[in-house]
Amino acid sequence: MPHPPDWPASVIAIFGASGDLTWRKLVPALYSLYLGGWLPERFAIMGVDRKELDREAFLARLRNGVDRFSRWGKSRDKDWEAFARRIILYRAADFGDPQAYRALGRALDGLDREWQVQANRIYYLAVPPLVFGLVADKLGEAGLSQDCERSRIVVEKPFGRDLESARALNRKLAEHFREYQIYRIDHYLGKETVQNLLVFRFANAIFEPLWNRRYIDHVQITVAERGGVEHRGGYYENAGALRDMIQNHLLQVMCLIGMEPPVSLEDEEIRNKKMDVLRAVRPVRPEEIHHYAVRGQYGAGWIEGQYYPAYRDEPRVDPDSSTETFAAVKLFIDNWRWQGVPFYLRTGKRLPVRVSEVAIQFNPVPHFSFPARMVGDWQPNRLGIRIQPDEGIIMRFQAKRPGLDMRLGMVNMRFTYREAFRNIPPEAYETLLLDVMQGDKTLFMRADHAEVAWQVVMPIMEAWAAVIPDFPNYPAGSWGPEAAEALIAVDGRSWIQPAVETAGQNEEEETERVPRGASPAGAGKRSRVKETAS
Numbered sequence: 001m002p003h004p005p006d007w008p009a010s011v012i013a014i015f016g017a018s019g020d021l022t023w024r025k026l027v028p029a030l031y032s033l034y035l036g037g038w039l040p041e042r043f044a045i046m047g048v049d050r051k052e053l054d055r056e057a058f059l060a061r062l063r064n065g066v067d068r069f070s071r072w073g074k075s076r077d078k079d080w081e082a083f084a085r086r087i088i089l090y091r092a093a094d095f096g097d098p099q100a101y102r103a104l105g106r107a108l109d110g111l112d113r114e115w116q117v118q119a120n121r122i123y124y125l126a127v128p129p130l131v132f133g134l135v136a137d138k139l140g141e142a143g144l145s146q147d148c149e150r151s152r153i154v155v156e157k158p159f160g161r162d163l164e165s166a167r168a169l170n171r172k173l174a175e176h177f178r179e180y181q182i183y184r185i186d187h188y189l190g191k192e193t194v195q196n197l198l199v200f201r202f203a204n205a206i207f208e209p210l211w212n213r214r215y216i217d218h219v220q221i222t223v224a225e226r227g228g229v230e231h232r233g234g235y236y237e238n239a240g241a242l243r244d245m246i247q248n249h250l251l252q253v254m255c256l257i258g259m260e261p262p263v264s265l266e267d268e269e270i271r272n273k274k275m276d277v278l279r280a281v282r283p284v285r286p287e288e289i290h291h292y293a294v295r296g297q298y299g300a301g302w303i304e305g306q307y308y309p310a311y312r313d314e315p316r317v318d319p320d321s322s323t324e325t326f327a328a329v330k331l332f333i334d335n336w337r338w339q340g341v342p343f344y345l346r347t348g349k350r351l352p353v354r355v356s357e358v359a360i361q362f363n364p365v366p367h368f369s370f371p372a373r374m375v376g377d378w379q380p381n382r383l384g385i386r387i388q389p390d391e392g393i394i395m396r397f398q399a400k401r402p403g404l405d406m407r408l409g410m411v412n413m414r415f416t417y418r419e420a421f422r423n424i425p426p427e428a429y430e431t432l433l434l435d436v437m438q439g440d441k442t443l444f445m446r447a448d449h450a451e452v453a454w455q456v457v458m459p460i461m462e463a464w465a466a467v468i469p470d471f472p473n474y475p476a477g478s479w480g481p482e483a484a485e486a487l488i489a490v491d492g493r494s495w496i497q498p499a500v501e502t503a504g505q506n507e508e509e510e511t512e513r514v515p516r517g518a519s520p521a522g523a524g525k526r527s528r529v530k531e532t533a534s
């Protein structure tokens with residue numbers, strides 16, 4: 001295995017080592033890094049969790065996760081055994097038990113002696129948010145956070161459940177760790193396509209001149225999930241779509257779309273530029289929330305012939321739950337670049353497809369040189385940035401249809417990762433874990449970042465908490481509640497439904513169905529059949 005020779009020795013100590021995240025994401029990602037030769041030669045994994053497991057059972061669980069979720073597929077015995085030798089400790093203990101931390105400290109010191117280097121110590125908090133503070137305290141009390149250069153703490157989301165708790169958590173972490181030791185994860189930032197937003201915008205000269213209020217009508221960010229809440233009802237009941245997705249993943253994507261060009265790729269530079277976007281988000285006044293935010297909860301329904309129960313019937317969900325499984329918000333960024341350009345963000349569970357996409361809708365042409373009879377349906381240009389699946393970018397524009405007469409039709413110019421690069425992109429957690437080992441903080445949230453993101457959603461959360469919603473209000477397999485349509489329709493626009501299977505195909509047939517002679521007037525605000533939600 002070609003280990004990068006000069007990479008620092010690292011130990012990752014996972015709190016919550018027998019949990020879902022470790023099984024599904026962390027260890028499969030570490031295994032992929034190992035197979036790809038990305039782990040330092042001196043590398044080890046340690047685990048702490050409440051569950052009693054012997055080493056054999058622990059390793060069997062981790063291998064099962066690797067076989068199911070690693071992008072390399074089922075592990076080969078030889079590879080797994082070599083990787084498993086790096087998993088050197090599992091300790092069943094309560095997270096408040098000081099002995100567990102002393103034992104961890106001894107094991108870490110032992111490795112330093114054996115390796116004859118001072119290894120980086122990464123404490124990964126894959127634990128329920130309620131114990132983040134406790135683990136940080138115990139690490140601090142055991143002296144495990146003292147070495148500021150070597151010890152790092154990784155904190156999973158949700159980072160608090162509101163502004164106040166996020167501030168409290170920041171204060172708690174700061175008691176034991178300096179800010180540069182703290183890595184607040186938002187796994188969306190590790191996705192290849194999300195990182196590509198920086199490259200797309202700032203490594204190409206042609207988009208930046210158009211990237212502003214003069215040319216862009218509005219932006220839509222959709223993160224649709226086909227899955228329901230599944231076994232995570234216990235967590236989700238206290239979260240909901242606004243906290244679980246909008247406060248972090250969708251706002252982060254919005255920052256990358258909205259930020260000013262960075263002077264360099266220094267982590268602080270990128271984070272400052274993103275922070276400027278969040279700080280410029282126009283606060284929504286409580287009495288106006290209903291114009292800016294809509295929530296929903298799925299009822300029972302069908303997706304592709306399969307019946308799915310209502311959210312309220314999912315395990316560990318209150319039968320009268322008011323938790324939203326869908327949220328849509330309209331935000332404005334009050335600065336020179338974006339003044340007056342709405343950013344529509346929406347996310348939901350049990351929607352018809354799993355797809356995450358950013359749509360940049362450009363303004364219509366300023367003057368229609370082509371008579372309406374040639375045009376049919378005049379659609380303004382649109383850039384679709386597909387985050388997942390079928391990762392890629394689609395530019396929509398008008399073209400002359402082949403023929404002796406002059407008739408126009410919409411076509412798509414398409415870039416896909418699969419076709420262009422022909423390799424499987426790394427999982428977000430691979431990128432993020434590697435960044436922690438290398439001390440690169442670009443893709444992690446800073447303390448102030450987390451707090452300002454809460455500030456953005458707090459008025460909505462508070463307004464929603466004050467009123468009991470009439471749930472469920474959308475069936476599984478639909479694109480959310482009707483009110484979500486109204487949210488955008490009042491502005492003369494409509495949601496763009498990402499067509500997963502047909503993405504990238506030219507849309508001529510569809511344009512053909514539109515009555516001839518339709519007036520181009522107001523074309524930027526008109527919806528097509530495909531764009532109108534069910």
Ligand code: BG6
Binds near residue numbers: 157225244356
């Ligand atoms: C997590 C949320 O952060 O992101 C989940 O807690 C959600 O509710 C998941 O399903 C979506 O991530 P991805 O990478 O599958 O889009």
